Every structure is written in structure tokens, then in C-alpha cells.
Amino acid sequence: MKSILTLTLLCVASACILALSNAHTKSYIQQNIEKQELARLEGLVDELDRELLCEQGIELFEVERRGYGGEMSVVVAIQDGSVLGVRVVRHSETPGFDDVLSPDDWIGRFAVEELEGIDAVTRATVTTGAVLLAVEDAIRLYESGVGECTEKR
Amino acid sequence: MYREALIDGLWRRNVASVQLLGLCPLLAVSYNLRNALGLSVASSFVLIGSSLAISSIRTLIPNNIRLPCFVLVVATLTTVTTMYMQAFAYDLYIQIALFVQIIVTNCMILGHIESVASKTTLGESLVTAIGTALGFSSALILLGGIRQALEPIMPLATHPAGAFLVAGLTLAGLNFVSDLASRSLKSTD
Numbered sequence: 416m417k418s419i420l421t422l423t424l425l426c427v428a429s430a431c432i433l434a435l436s437n438a439h440t441k442s443y444i445q446q447n448i449e450k451q452e453l454a455r456l457e458g459l460v461d462e463l464d465r466e467l468l469c470e471q472g473i474e475l476f477e478v479e480r481r482g483y484g485g486e487m488s489v490v491v492a493i494q495d496g497s498v499l500g501v502r503v504v505r506h507s508e509t510p511g512f513d514d515v516l517s518p519d520d521w522i523g524r525f526a527v528e529e530l531e532g533i534d535a536v537t538r539a540t541v542t543t544g545a546v547l548l549a550v551e552d553a554i555r556l557y558e559s560g561v562g563e564c565t566e567k568r
Numbered sequence: 569m570y571r572e573a574l575i576d577g578l579w580r581r582n583v584a585s586v587q588l589l590g591l592c593p594l595l596a597v598s599y600n601l602r603n604a605l606g607l608s609v610a611s612s613f614v615l616i617g618s619s620l621a622i623s624s625i626r627t628l629i630p631n632n633i634r635l636p637c638f639v640l641v642v643a644t645l646t647t648v649t650t651m652y653m654q655a656f657a658y659d660l661y662i663q664i665a666l667f668v669q670i671i672v673t674n675c676m677i678l679g680h681i682e683s684v685a686s687k688t689t690l691g692e693s694l695v696t697a698i699g700t701a702l703g704f705s706s707a708l709i710l711l712g713g714i715r716q717a718l719e720p721i722m723p724l725a726t727h728p729a730g731a732f733l734v735a736g737l738t739l740a741g742l743n744f745v746s747d748l749a750s751r752s753l754k755s756t757d
Contacts, residue, residue: 417630418630418632418633421628421629421630421633421637422633422636422637422640425625425637425640425641426640429640429641429643429644432644432648433644433647433648436647436648436651436652437651439655440651440652440654440655440656443654443655443656444651444654444655444658447654447655447658450658451658451662510666
């Protein structure tokens with residue numbers, strides 16, 4: 416009986432401490448994550464204002480796909496029907512295997528090569544396969560005309 | 569007595585170099601000084617905090633459920649540390665996130681709680697915890713410093729394999745020094 420009581424009280428105390436520190440840090444953490452996601456878009460487009468991008472004919476699509484370690488969020492920039500570049504802004508892939516997602520690695524090839532010429536990478540098949548699927552999703556979205564620019568027109 | 573406890577933690581019973589506890593984060597994070605410092609601070613906070621908490625409620629914890637209680641306290645403090653690092657030291661957190669999260673399972677902390685904090689008064693367990701934390705931090709920072717300094721001449725030093733080499737040689741060096749010290753003490757007797 417004493418065991419149950421002690422453990423319950425201890426759990427309640429822990430939960431209170433966790434709730435308090437979560438309430439205190441939540442907004443800071445959210446800011447940090449947003450800042451990092453923005454930083455990951457660097458080099459993809461010159462700026463993030465959607466209206467200015469639309470004037471240049473660039474549309475951004477954010478697509479979710481399941482990678483190896485969970486959902487990943489892929490941003491695809493499409494200009495006049497061709498892929499301008501691809502960035503992964505959020506993912507939970509295994510550390511070390513996610514280096515294919517860094518802009519100077521595999522994912523950077525979308526900016527310079529034809530889509531047909533890009534294959535998945537052997538040791539990161541699921542990760543890179545998910546990115547390829549996400550790019551296809553984005554192209555499909557673009558072609559069906561649900562992009563923000565088309566909506567405004 | 570407090571002085572003894574500090575010297576014990578820092579040198580004679582150093583968790584890393586003598587008891588060889590907590591080697592996983594020691595080897596994994598010590599590839600540069602900054603990460604080593606970051607993990608030292610995080611581990612020390614959890615060690616000292618949980619030591620204080622356990623020591624102050626030690627008479628209330630029934631013996632048969634002491635381990636779940638210890639782990640609960642350590643896990644809570646580790647999670648709090650994780651949150652605050654994410655909020656205020658995000659760049660550092662990205663680098664050592666995994667090893668901050670597994671402070672929960674660091675045998676150095678559980679060992680200290682089981683053998684000291686759950687049996688002694690608040691003051692004594694605080695001093696011993698500080699000693700242990702200083703010992704762990706100094707080992708981590710020493711290893712981080714050596715590995716970072718070795719990088720230009722031996723790039724291997726910052727890789728995992730290099731961690732084993734550098735840690736092994738450093739431990740051998742420390743044992744050699746303490747051997748010499750105890751021998752010279754004996755010869756003066």
C-alpha cells in the first residue's frame with residue numbers, strides 16, 4: 416500500500432514539474448524549430464514571400480511523406496512546370512543516413528538534373544524513395560492547379 | 569570529510585577513469601570541446617539534482633520499489649534538461665540530443681543514487697554528487713580537449729575509432745600517474 420502511494424505521489428510531482436517546464440519552454444522551442452525549418456529552405460528560393468514568388472512563376476509545395484523513421488515534410492519549388500529544387504524541412508530519419516538530405520548531397524541534384532535521371536540511393540532507399548514520391552506528389556498538385564498562385568489568378 | 573569526498577570523486581574514485589562508468593556518452597560526445605562541455609553541464613545538473621531529490625525523500629521510499637522511484641526522478645530531470653536545452657541552446661542540442669536524452673540510463677547517475685544519495689544526508693550526498701560530477705566533467709572535457717587538439721595531426725581522433733584509442737591511452741596515462749604517486753607515497757613510509 417505504501418509503495419503504491421509513494422509511487423503515485425512521486426509521479427504526480429514529476430508530472431507537475433514536467434508540465435511547468437513544458438509551459439515555460441514550449442514557445443521558445445517552437446521558435447527554434449521554425450527558425451531551423453526556414454534555414455533549411457536557404458538556397459532554394461531567394462525569398463519566402465509567396466506573392467513575390469508567384470510573380471516569378473515559382474510555386475512552393477509542402478508535401479508530407481512517410482520516410483524510414485516517420486513522417487517527413489518536403490518542400491518542392493516548381494517554376495513554369497519544372498522542378499527548381501527540393502528541400503526536406505522536417506524529418507526523423509536515422510542520424511548519419513540523413514546526409515543524403517543535405518543540399519550539397521543527393522537532394523541538391525533536383526536543382527541541376529532532369530527528374531528522370533535521379534534514382535533512389537542504395538543505403539538510404541526508403542528515405543530517398545520518399546523524397547521522390549513527394550516530388551511526384553508536388554508535380555501532381557501543380558498540374559491539377561491547386562497551387563496558391565493558380566488559386567489567386 | 570567533505571574535502572575527502574571531493575578528492576574521491578575527482579581523482580581516487582573518478583567515475584570515468586577509475587570506475588569506468590558512463591563510458592558511452594564519454595566516448596560518443598567527446599569529439600570536440602564544446603559538445604563535451606555541453607554534456608558535462610547537462611549530466612552534472614541531472615546528477616546533482618536527482619541526488620538532492622532522492623536524498624531528501626529517501627526515508628519515504630520503500631526498499632522494494634526504490635529503482636522505479638530513482639528512474640522516475642532521473643527521467644523527469646533529464647526531460648526538463650532536454651526541454652531547456654531545446655529552448656535556449658538549440659544548436660548544441662541538435663549536436664548532442666541523443667546523448668542528453670540517454671542521461672536517464674547513465675549508470676554513473678543510478679550508481680551514485682543507489683550507493684550514496686539513497687543512504688546519506690542531504691549535505692553529504694550533495695558534496696559527493698558535486699565530486700562525482702566534477703570527476704565526470706573533467707574526464708569528458710579532458711578527452712574532448714585532447715581529441716580536438718589531435719585532429720590536425722591525426723584526423724582519426726575525432727572519429728569513433730579514435731575515441732577508443734584516445735580514451736584507452738588517456739586512461740593508461742592516468743593510471744600510470746596514480747601508480748607512480750602511490751609508489752612514491754609507499755617509499756617515503
